[in-house]
Amino acid sequence: MSQKETTWRYSFVGALFAILPLLIVLQVFRIQVDPRQSEKIMIESQGWSSFKKTIQPARGLLYDRWGNLLAGNRTVYEVGVELQFVENPQTIAQTVATILDVDYADAYTRASLEPSDTAVYAVLADNVLQADIDKLSVLIEQMSDAYSGGKGDNLPSLRGLVYTPHLGRIYPEKTLASNILGFVSRENRGYFGVEERFNELLAGKTKTVLVPLDPNRVQEIPEVPAGASLVLTIDREIQREMEALVDSAVAESGSASGTIVVMRPQTGEVLALATMPRMDLNEFWRYGDIYPKDTPFNRAVSQAYEPGSVYKILTMASALDAGAVTPETVFVDTGQIEIGGTLIYNWNMGAWGPQDMTGCLQHSLNVCLAWVATQLGPNDFYRYMQAFGIGHLTGVDLAGEATGRLKAPGDNDWYAADLGTNAFGQGVAATPIQMATAASAIANGGVMMAPQIVRSVINSGYQHNIDQRVIGMPIKPETANTLSEILAVSLETESSDALIEGYRVSGKTGTAEIPTPFGYTSNATNASFVGWGPTDDPQFLVYVWLEKPQSSVWGSIVAAPVFRRVVEKLVVLLNIPPDAVRHRLTSSKGPQQ
Amino acid sequence: MNHLETFAQTYAQAPWRKQLQLIGLFSLVLVSIALVAGIYLNVSAKASAVGRDIQAMQRETEILDRDIEDLQSQLAIVLSYDDMEARAHKLGFEPVPAEQTVYLNIPGYTARPPVTLAPNIQRTLPSAPVLPAQYTESLFDWARRNMGSISFSLSEVRQ
Numbered sequence: 001m002s003q004k005e006t007t008w009r010y011s012f013v014g015a016l017f018a019i020l021p022l023l024i025v026l027q028v029f030r031i032q033v034d035p036r037q038s039e040k041i042m043i044e045s046q047g048w049s050s051f052k053k054t055i056q057p058a059r060g061l062l063y064d065r066w067g068n069l070l071a072g073n074r075t076v077y078e079v080g081v082e083l084q085f086v087e088n089p090q091t092i093a094q095t096v097a098t099i100l101d102v103d104y105a106d107a108y109t110r111a112s113l114e115p116s117d118t119a120v121y122a123v124l125a126d127n128v129l130q131a132d133i134d135k136l137s138v139l140i141e142q143m144s145d146a147y148s149g150g151k152g153d154n155l156p157s158l159r160g161l162v163y164t165p166h167l168g169r170i171y172p173e174k175t176l177a178s179n180i181l182g183f184v185s186r187e188n189r190g191y192f193g194v195e196e197r198f199n200e201l202l203a204g205k206t207k208t209v210l211v212p213l214d215p216n217r218v219q220e221i222p223e224v225p226a227g228a229s230l231v232l233t234i235d236r237e238i239q240r241e242m243e244a245l246v247d248s249a250v251a252e253s254g255s256a257s258g259t260i261v262v263m264r265p266q267t268g269e270v271l272a273l274a275t276m277p278r279m280d281l282n283e284f285w286r287y288g289d290i291y292p293k294d295t296p297f298n299r300a301v302s303q304a305y306e307p308g309s310v311y312k313i314l315t316m317a318s319a320l321d322a323g324a325v326t327p328e329t330v331f332v333d334t335g336q337i338e339i340g341g342t343l344i345y346n347w348n349m350g351a352w353g354p355q356d357m358t359g360c361l362q363h364s365l366n367v368c369l370a371w372v373a374t375q376l377g378p379n380d381f382y383r384y385m386q387a388f389g390i391g392h393l394t395g396v397d398l399a400g401e402a403t404g405r406l407k408a409p410g411d412n413d414w415y416a417a418d419l420g421t422n423a424f425g426q427g428v429a430a431t432p433i434q435m436a437t438a439a440s441a442i443a444n445g446g447v448m449m450a451p452q453i454v455r456s457v458i459n460s461g462y463q464h465n466i467d468q469r470v471i472g473m474p475i476k477p478e479t480a481n482t483l484s485e486i487l488a489v490s491l492e493t494e495s496s497d498a499l500i501e502g503y504r505v506s507g508k509t510g511t512a513e514i515p516t517p518f519g520y521t522s523n524a525t526n527a528s529f530v531g532w533g534p535t536d537d538p539q540f541l542v543y544v545w546l547e548k549p550q551s552s553v554w555g556s557i558v559a560a561p562v563f564r565r566v567v568e569k570l571v572v573l574l575n576i577p578p579d580a581v582r583h584r585l586t587s588s589k590g591p592q593q
Numbered sequence: 594m595n596h597l598e599t600f601a602q603t604y605a606q607a608p609w610r611k612q613l614q615l616i617g618l619f620s621l622v623l624v625s626i627a628l629v630a631g632i633y634l635n636v637s638a639k640a641s642a643v644g645r646d647i648q649a650m651q652r653e654t655e656i657l658d659r660d661i662e663d664l665q666s667q668l669a670i671v672l673s674y675d676d677m678e679a680r681a682h683k684l685g686f687e688p689v690p691a692e693q694t695v696y697l698n699i700p701g702y703t704a705r706p707p708v709t710l711a712p713n714i715q716r717t718l719p720s721a722p723v724l725p726a727q728y729t730e731s732l733f734d735w736a737r738r739n740m741g742s743i744s745f746s747l748s749e750v751r752q
Contacts, residue, residue: 058662067708069669073662167662172669215644216637221651231708240674455707462714568691575704577696585698 057204060227076168083115086160171281179298183284196399231456233269242274254550265440268449304404304429308512311425318384340416362490373423387474388438397453436543443532498560502578507531509555529559
């Protein structure tokens, strides 16, 4: 072989080796210069080198006032399919339909999706419990052992079926306080009650981060603070007892529904708020069945109704405070009074003769209270009603509060006759929480506290106790004390079913006709009772409402005994000594210096 | 010119010596590269192993966080009203009727306050422990602080 030939061969090999890196450099340059290419490669490389992780902080917990957990979190699973690995969609659909109770056709459609750049994964079920996942994983393992290595298109296979754990809501007390708590959907959104009202605070802030798969590029996953936890003012034991009492009262009276509100008048803390229907919050998907169309989730805050005679305490409080009447003022009841061209009668259509203000309240005389309102005059009457918060939101820490309705002079639908009817709670709509809040002003020496459900917020490791708020002083302390005494005397004189042995209480019954589109033509009523005690040092305020009772239409017959049963439970649960014992204990301590 | 050639020839190294030097130099570079590559591989392997450990621990942390939530909820279920009531019934306890309830005054007993699940922010912040300066100050801060205290002591001595 000549030297020339050898040189040519060497040159050829050399050139080849030189061209190859040159081509690589050119390709690199082309990719760098062409933005579409570089972007595509960047996206692809990112897809393989890292994954997007959404960090969902643990939802804040809900506790009752003693630290009993009312809403917590637990591990649940999202079950889905990785489409590129799916071998037999029928097996997958059949399995999840059997074990997880999902629709077969829907699961089959999802599992049969053609994998593509945009279709990688499909969700089949969420909020799946550990027990079901255990069954699923056993089945996956068994099927893998039985059919792996087999050949044929129709072999059963669960390949591609995956499950991912995450936290979901759990309510250990099931139905207890369900109307207060509300529930959380699969999308981690709160509905109703505290869950909706404080959704953002409880949910915390979700963060999405890019987590590299390369261990050399491992980064600290950012700390995402958990959602704030809330301590409620609710007392679990009292709540449970009130719910049992509501259920039994509704069953005994044949009512359509019942509501009991228990508050501390000095602070506005709501100790219990029992109503119906209630639901097991762990099965929130049954909401539609339990609350059919237009059924409020929490009647105590969302359903305004004409309260009837319990409203008379507000009329009397206003008149006494303004000096329009005194407890000794005598009204001669002739059985009817005309106001604004409308005749107003008493509940029994009778004439009660001369009555002082205690007698007017004791016998619940519509005519007398309508007259009292005229003595006060419309301007002062409605000014007082607004000061009591009627027709305004109380600001209670629950979602879906209704404002109620208070017509006032100047409104298109207000007539002079309304002054007379409003005086005894007709033609005015208020929610139980509004009525309880307004009445708490009388129980608490004229000071009206905001109804409070959330006592403390626990955030970033600290507990912040929320201050109780005064939302008004509609009447003077002496007026409140006077009226409290009048109401106690009227219950005692009447030998009301609301009286409790050993404890002096103040209160008022209410029976309200229910308006229909044609007027007060129905025989159905709303029976209510509002009361507080002990009269000289009120520790609790109770509002009872029974809707359309069947056993009797009168509040004094169906609602007053419920109040007594409530108080019998409360004095034990709140450690309130009988009046005699309390007075003895107070006197033995002597005056404080 | 001859002198120059003679001089160059005199001090010129033998070809085998030049080759040896080149080979030695090449080997030195090769060994150095191998050494650096070895160290790099070792360090990066260790870093990768640690990275994997961190990833595993991050996953473990997530699992533990979920376990804590699970246990807390399980405890709440065990202590729930219905469960407690059922256990009490099983143990022979019965609810006391109102008429059989007697108020008993126990001297010294104070009613339990509502629960405090975390330090109260209003009470904690003013009395929060302050980290000693040694943990937060820089060397320069330390020197300046000490210089300041020394000059203060000196001024006291002068007075």
